[in-house]
Amino acid sequence: MGKSVTCVLLIDDDKATNFFNQRVVTKHNSFDNVNTVQSGKAALEYLSKVENKEAVKPDLIFLDINMPAMNGWEFLVEFAKLNKITTDGIKVILLSTSSNPDDVNESIKNHSVDDFINKPLSLDLLDNVIEKHFTKNIVKS
Numbered sequence: 001m002g003k004s005v006t007c008v009l010l011i012d013d014d015k016a017t018n019f020f021n022q023r024v025v026t027k028h029n030s031f032d033n034v035n036t037v038q039s040g041k042a043a044l045e046y047l048s049k050v051e052n053k054e055a056v057k058p059d060l061i062f063l064d065i066n067m068p069a070m071n072g073w074e075f076l077v078e079f080a081k082l083n084k085i086t087t088d089g090i091k092v093i094l095l096s097t098s099s100n101p102d103d104v105n106e107s108i109k110n111h112s113v114d115d116f117i118n119k120p121l122s123l124d125l126l127d128n129v130i131e132k133h134f135t136k137n138i139v140k141s
Contacts, residue, residue, distance in 0.1 A: 063076075093115045
């Protein structure tokens with residue numbers, strides 16, 4: 001059997017967006033853990049807890065680009081500096097409202113980014129991400 005997704009980390013500064021995305025992921029019925037943070041800094045703190053075995057390692061991160069203080073691109077710079085044991089196997093998906101072609105092109109060049117999708121997250125988009133990036137297809141209940 002292939003790998004499945006057990007933990008998802010949602011990174012978005014907007015509480016309503018995080019709430020909505022958490023509902024979509026939870027409704028999928030395929031994930032044991034869905035965690036949300038509201039900044040790149042908080043996401044790095046979460047990942048440091050993962051490194052110390054104090055938190056569940058995410059298999060999948062949905063990352064917003066446009067956030068105050070530390071945007072998605074700045075988070076990715078710091079993410080790339082983390083211990084490879086911590087980051088290995090984590091799929092990072094940019095989830096953004098940005099229609100800027102530069103963002104899409106930058107995401108293609110960035111080695112930490114696995115995909116770029118436009119908000120809003122939906123069950124169909126989630127299915128597509130899982131089918132594209134994980135070898136085991138997860139069946140919705």
